[in-house]
Amino acid sequence: MNTVTYVFGIIAALIALAVVIESLRRHHLRERHAVWWLLAGLAALVVSVFPDTLGWAAALVGVTVPTNLVFFLSIAVLVLVSIQHSGELTELEAETRTLAETVALQDLRIKELEKAVADALQPRRNP
Amino acid sequence: MGVMPTALERTLIVMPAFNEEESVAAVVREVFATVPGASCLVVDDGSVDQTYREAESAGATVLRLPINLGVGGAMRAGFKYALEKGFANVVQVDSDGQHDPAGIAELVERLGDHDLVLGARFAGVGQYTVHGPRRWAMVVLSSILSRLTKTKLTDTTSGFRASGPRAVALFAQHYPSEYLGDTVESLVIAARAKLTVTQVAVAMRPRAGGTPSHNPYKAAVYLARAGMALFVALIRPPIALREPVVSL
Numbered sequence: 094m095n096t097v098t099y100v101f102g103i104i105a106a107l108i109a110l111a112v113v114i115e116s117l118r119r120h121h122l123r124e125r126h127a128v129w130w131l132l133a134g135l136a137a138l139v140v141s142v143f144p145d146t147l148g149w150a151a152a153l154v155g156v157t158v159p160t161n162l163v164f165f166l167s168i169a170v171l172v173l174v175s176i177q178h179s180g181e182l183t184e185l186e187a188e189t190r191t192l193a194e195t196v197a198l199q200d201l202r203i204k205e206l207e208k209a210v211a212d213a214l215q216p217r218r219n220p
Numbered sequence: 221m222g223v224m225p226t227a228l229e230r231t232l233i234v235m236p237a238f239n240e241e242e243s244v245a246a247v248v249r250e251v252f253a254t255v256p257g258a259s260c261l262v263v264d265d266g267s268v269d270q271t272y273r274e275a276e277s278a279g280a281t282v283l284r285l286p287i288n289l290g291v292g293g294a295m296r297a298g299f300k301y302a303l304e305k306g307f308a309n310v311v312q313v314d315s316d317g318q319h320d321p322a323g324i325a326e327l328v329e330r331l332g333d334h335d336l337v338l339g340a341r342f343a344g345v346g347q348y349t350v351h352g353p354r355r356w357a358m359v360v361l362s363s364i365l366s367r368l369t370k371t372k373l374t375d376t377t378s379g380f381r382a383s384g385p386r387a388v389a390l391f392a393q394h395y396p397s398e399y400l401g402d403t404v405e406s407l408v409i410a411a412r413a414k415l416t417v418t419q420v421a422v423a424m425r426p427r428a429g430g431t432p433s434h435n436p437y438k439a440a441v442y443l444a445r446a447g448m449a450l451f452v453a454l455i456r457p458p459i460a461l462r463e464p465v466v467s468l
Contacts, residue, residue: 117456118457120456123398124449194286195286
């Protein structure tokens with residue numbers, strides 16, 4: 094590995110981290126969604142700065158080609174985050190339904206109240 | 221014009237409640253008995269039990285959220301209600317009976333010269349204790365937040381707190397809803413908006429439903445989440461306070 098690839102790895106990891114942190118700062122990302130990206134970004138930064146940690150970790154779990162460990166972990170993070178997003182989406186849909194029902198029921202109550210008020214005022218003008 | 225209302229009469233006691241049908245009515249009654257002339261708003265945070273009826277039968281006004289928003293979300297709704305109805309101060313009290321309403325009067329009294337008053341559990345009154353990593357998390361949080369708010373705070377995760385008019389106006393817009401954000405990040409937001417913060421020692425009763433967890437795994441998770449909440453609070457840009465018009 095030459096210096097250019099070394100620096101390229103570090104810069105890529107830093108950009109990923111910067112995007113996550115800036116999104117957090119601007120309230121574009123909630124903490125519980127950001128946490129996986131933060132961890133992945135930090136791991137990428139550690140591996141790019143100290144490439145030996147990757148070889149060590151690969152040997153530890155018995156992966157012959159260290160790059161395969163990177164692919165495996167990246168895909169694992171992506172799959173887990175997608176599952177989390179699907180779960181959140183399901184929850185949001187359920188909440189939207191509840192809100193729509195509440196609004197519809199309130200609308201009905203308001204209409205009934207308006208009618209009751211109108212009826213109560215009516216007889217004086219129109220016996 | 222009648223007599224000018226006292227600080228306590230201009231205070232709204234907000235109690236976020238999620239499935240607290242067993243304790244909420246007793247807490248509301250105790251609040252009314254301890255703080256005469258108090259106004260009490262229970263924010264029913266999407267409960268599936270009878271919290272709503274229980275709170276109403278005890279005489280509280282109930283704001284019923286159709287979905288669960290968490291303590292932070294429920295409190296922001298409470299702050300908005302207070303602002304709309306013209307209350308000057310808001311005191312947050314847990315609906316599980318953990319907070320002793322006897323402390324409310326002192327919290328409100330200190331609002332005379334501070335914007336935010338925390339009821340601190342470890343300041344010598346009562347016998348509430350926490351050990352191990354959870355305790356360390358609280359100590360670290362306290363020391364960082366003490367520096368930020370320029371006052372000595374010993375219990376920054378306390379939910380027993382009083383907000384003055386400036387804090388109510390700020391929190392009605394910007395009260396965090398993330399777990400631990402409602403206590404930790406709200407302090408950072410307040411300090412950055414140049415609100416003054418102080419604490420008062422209060423007695424805290426052990427929760428009706430058991431003791432705080434001492435599981436080391438849970439404590440470590442708590443530590444990590446507290447650290448995350450603080451980190452996020454600190455990197456976010458400060459929010460300036462738009463000076464509210466205080467109506468008496």
